[in-house]
Amino acid sequence: MAGRPATLDRLELRVERLQLVFRFTYAFHAREVRFECDRGQGFQSVFPEIFSFHTERHDPAEFFIQLDDLARKPHLLAPEARRRDSELLISRLLLGAPRYLEGVLHRLEEEGRMDTAGLARVYSEVALLAQILLRFAASWPGAEKGGLLQSTFQARKLALHALMGLMERRVSPGYLAAYIEGSAPGVEAADDLSEAGFFHILASGEPEVVDRSVVQLAERAFYRWLDGVCLDEENGAFEAEDSPFQNREAEVMQAICVEKSCELERGRDLVPFLRRPGNRDCLRVLGRLKAWFLRRYDIRHAAMMIHHAEFLSKAVDDADLALSRHRPRNYLAALVGLALPFVVGAFAYDADPQLFDALCALELVALTLVVLWFVFYRFLFKRDLTFFHAAVPRIPAGIIVGFLPIFFVDEVWGLANLSWVTLTSIVLLLGAATFIYLYVEVDGRLADSELAFQRARQIFLLGILQATALGMLLTGLVGRFMVLRNWGSGDPAETMEKLQSNLLPFVGELPRIVGVEPFYTFPAAVFVMAFMSFFIGTFLQLMWEDNPITEPL
Incomplete structure (x- = not known):
């Protein structure tokens, strides 16, 4: 000594x-x-x-x-x-x-x-x-x-x-x-x-x-x-006033992380017992951790467990690999990337219409290729659903359900043809209501208002990102038929190019129809439908499901 x-x-x-x-x-x-x-x-x-x-x-x-x-x-x-x-x-x-x-x-x-x-x-x-x-x-x-x-x-x-x-x-x-x-x-x-x-x-x-x-x-x-204490929520060991432990989540993070700071970024940050390829106990506990984090609305750490388990099953060394990209700032960056051509077009579309039409069409093509790559290569060929599970599929499933009652409704397309001020007001109301619904659900389960706000914000941003991407894809596929029926003059010979020139701009110089044949995007419709579908999907989830919105399917 x-x-x-x-x-x-x-x-x-x-x-x-x-x-x-x-x-x-x-x-x-x-x-x-x-x-x-x-x-x-x-x-x-x-x-x-x-x-x-x-x-x-x-x-x-x-x-x-x-x-x-x-x-x-x-x-x-x-x-x-x-x-x-x-x-x-x-x-x-x-x-x-x-x-x-x-x-x-x-x-x-x-x-x-x-x-x-x-x-x-x-x-x-x-x-x-x-x-x-x-x-x-x-x-x-x-x-x-x-x-x-x-x-x-x-x-x-x-x-x-x-x-x-x-x-x-x-x-x-x-x-x-x-x-x-x-x-x-x-x-x-x-x-x-x-x-x-x-x-x-x-x-x-x-x-x-x-x-x-x-x-x-x-x-x-x-x-x-x-496995026997931290992940067993029925024991009540962490919730009692006189409990000798920290909160359950802090104890779980301390148990699985190597460093006392509990910072988890790469495979090497996990304890050795969770880094053994092919070990059944290891994979079983990783599965329990994934489900537990999702029930705690912790998308980032759940995605880490999903990706890490996949790497272990394939005997891939992920010691230096980032286990998850799920962060609010990454969601915001993706949303900015999707919206950037339209935002810039609102100020400079008339300077080069062909350039902005091409950029918006390329964005739609890129989204379509990503979906095709996932369906045909990752799923059908590789039999790999890691990306699907890490994307919290219950959220996009709710969004798709939310699109069903509005996508083929003429009144909704008519609503999307209103001024940007009206649409922005509607979107703000829908967004605020959705976020409040999410916050109330998360806070009710976590009983920690600050943490609940952070988790609800992350779910909200992920949902808006997914709803926007799905909205662009769906409107790009069949939006032209609804637009010609609801925004057009009723002339069967009317074309998209003619309709585009006849409509008033959505905001600034940005038209309501942007793109080139056959890849058209409808920024006004996507703008309002993304928030409407997310609101409806979240509302239905919270009203008729006992499971959290992040619960695995």
Whole structure:
């Protein structure tokens, strides 16, 4: 240990009926666990011999036996103690020990007083204590209820934290890389991963055995914490006022991210247990994470899980690949790209009509090619629906449903022929109503107004982007027939070119019909129909569906 020794934290429990104070101490400097009682004459050890982590003197089973003796032999506390006294004390000890050990470990990490070897030793001892406490609690009456259940969950988190710290310091980088690739040797039948076996394996110092044993135990602790606690929303462990945890989402992010900042961008930012190609547990948990993030309206992280799982299934190394492009700024950039020719055309269309017609026609062609590429190449040829799932298909499905009642309605096309001021007012009302609907739904599930606003904004921008792209495609396909019927003079011989010249501009110099034969776009119609379809789809989703709008199909 570097510098002066750190003072010891202790867990003290007062027993009022017996007028004594019970003390539990993890003396990391001496590598001991002490049970002491003060009956008015100072603290004295409860047991003749103090349990230590020295393999030549003690075994982890002794710590378990000491816990059992405390529960079953009340006279160890005081001559007048009853069985009920010892049982209550053990329940309080099980309740407080994980939080106490977590506090000791965090303090040592923050103070930085211990060298790497010393901190690795503490990690191993805390991991061992957490595992023994979990095994003892599993047989204790009432361990599946209330505070004791939360304490059990906290012990699982503590075991994972300690084993991850131990893995970082004791497992060789070469073995960890081979583990991620799936080529590392697994645990052998002769390996003993019980508490006693783990205790002696670390003491032996055999690199190969230490590598595979620590990684296997850390993997087991990871799944027990993430899969068994964090993703199980029925346990209520994170919602109670006295919960020892952060909110559920923060705990999930801490569990799956390598760095404490919980920044997730590329494959290397995920913990090793979620980077194993072909591993069934890994793929199963990634699937659960995807669905969980979507139910939390977290499109970006859900898309990361989708893409990462696809990379793993194809044995593609995504350590340096961006896992998702889902960001509000990217949606805005795409919307600006779609709208740019029309916005510029509102000010400069008359300067070069052929150029703007060609640009708008090319934009429609590009959108059509993207759809054809996805349908025929990615889906029919590659059988790859990753892009489809990452696009949150419930949103475009709702938008398509929203287009159905308006696309072939003459009154809606007549509405699209009104002035841009009127259409802008309608669009603002529809957009505000849609956003409010989304915000109310998200806030009702997240109970965090700031986070709900961010998630609702992201869903809103994604929906507007998808509605705009779908609107351009649909109007480009059959819009000419509706336009000639609703905007034309009724002359069967009237052409699109003639109608284009007869109509008043939509806004500024921008015509209501832009493009070249056969690729025409109708900016006024797309402008109003995109917001109308998104509004209708969102309204129907929220009124008649119990699932979130981001729920997987």
